[in-house]
Amino acid sequence: MINTDVLIVGAGPTGLFCVHQLGIIGLKCEVVDNLDKIGGQCIELYPDKPIYDIPAIPECTGEELTNNLIEQIKPFKTNFHLNERVQEVKKEKNYWIVKTNKTKEFKASSIIIAGGVGSFEPRKFLVNECEKFEGKEIFYSIKDKNVFKNKTISIFGGGDSALDWAIELSENSKIHLIHRRDEFRGAESSVTKVKELSKQGKIEIFTKYQLNTVEGDKKIESISIKHDDGSIKKIQTNYVLGFFGLIMKLGPIANWGLNLDKKYIPVNTENFETNQKGIFAIGDISIYPGKLKLILSGFHEGALAARGCFKYARPDEKLRFEFTTTSKSVQSRLGINKND
Numbered sequence: 001m002i003n004t005d006v007l008i009v010g011a012g013p014t015g016l017f018c019v020h021q022l023g024i025i026g027l028k029c030e031v032v033d034n035l036d037k038i039g040g041q042c043i044e045l046y047p048d049k050p051i052y053d054i055p056a057i058p059e060c061t062g063e064e065l066t067n068n069l070i071e072q073i074k075p076f077k078t079n080f081h082l083n084e085r086v087q088e089v090k091k092e093k094n095y096w097i098v099k100t101n102k103t104k105e106f107k108a109s110s111i112i113i114a115g116g117v118g119s120f121e122p123r124k125f126l127v128n129e130c131e132k133f134e135g136k137e138i139f140y141s142i143k144d145k146n147v148f149k150n151k152t153i154s155i156f157g158g159g160d161s162a163l164d165w166a167i168e169l170s171e172n173s174k175i176h177l178i179h180r181r182d183e184f185r186g187a188e189s190s191v192t193k194v195k196e197l198s199k200q201g202k203i204e205i206f207t208k209y210q211l212n213t214v215e216g217d218k219k220i221e222s223i224s225i226k227h228d229d230g231s232i233k234k235i236q237t238n239y240v241l242g243f244f245g246l247i248m249k250l251g252p253i254a255n256w257g258l259n260l261d262k263k264y265i266p267v268n269t270e271n272f273e274t275n276q277k278g279i280f281a282i283g284d285i286s287i288y289p290g291k292l293k294l295i296l297s298g299f300h301e302g303a304l305a306a307r308g309c310f311k312y313a314r315p316d317e318k319l320r321f322e323f324t325t326t327s328k329s330v331q332s333r334l335g336i337n338k339n340d
């Protein structure tokens, strides 16, 4: 049994910054994530893509943001339990007992759920042969865009991810953009750009088409796509990318006795506590009037939830408000030596 002040479910940007906010007020935490790496959506879905709305950072990629968040919490030497899904949560006296699917157990006075969209999985192609090429020539997210340099790539989907990657990869590769409808759903500026690139011959657009078959033995050699009218086209391709969005499943979180609003957890905006005392929810998974599903909102929510945990971890102490700039105790927790 691992004892801690707070158990954080989810190592996305929100959970990571929350480690910092708990650390500077002197609370210890452990973090569990069912992915094999730290960073949540930023690292799983768009590590190479630039983000432009993190305060005071004009531009950084999903991976850079994750690395900076990890750097910022180094002083707290937090344990991360990756590849572990938090499965069971139950109350025992003043503590929460939390179990993972790998039978790890934690005892904590509070839980902060920073579970994003829950356990998320990409929506996949329905064509049977796709499974055998998945992770080799068929992908649902991009980890290293260099793999696709100077190749022929067939991108399926009509939303932002499909359009953004079609635009970006067209710089060095031949792109087929295939969508089952006539209209694209992505941002207007991206749709305009894709159409411009199509006129320049950099992107070939196929609308009202869906994947029909995949041909190849060890490697994909070609695919065939089927039009709404039943006609079939064969396309030579090296890689196939599918961007159909995510299937968002709350997973085990749905069974923890929390009020739910569809797949979100309602919280109060004073400290982001749920209907269960001592369980807080922050980031994409939380819902309240005016909620903005942005990383910056998750940072704010984590700051308040961390302070909400203090009364459960230190019931006999009063939490003092302090600035990091001037507080000696905060600076000592951050390992900052004034004489350096």
Ligand SMILES: Cc1cc2nc3c(=O)[nH]c(=O)nc-3n(C[C@H](O)[C@H](O)[C@H](O)COP(=O)(O)OP(=O)(O)OC[C@H]3O[C@@H](n4cnc5c(N)ncnc54)[C@H](O)[C@@H]3O)c2cc1C
Binding pocket: 009, 010, 011, 012, 013, 014, 015, 032, 033, 034, 035, 039, 040, 041, 042, 045, 046, 050, 051, 052, 053, 084, 085, 086, 087, 114, 115, 116, 117, 118, 119, 120, 161, 251, 252, 253, 282, 283, 284, 285, 293, 294, 295, 296, 298
């Ligand atoms: C393509 C794309 C571009 C984006 N661009 C921007 C942008 O420019 N600006 C911006 O502010 N936002 C952007 N976002 C949104 C942003 O990524 C999310 O708001 C942010 O990741 C939410 O952070 P989070 O920590 O709440 O959740 P997540 O990043 O989703 O992390 C949650 C983590 O919890 C884990 N988890 C869930 N359930 C369990 C469980 N039971 N046990 C263990 N672990 C669990 C998951 O594995 C996951 O790693 C973008 C999103 C996408 C998809």
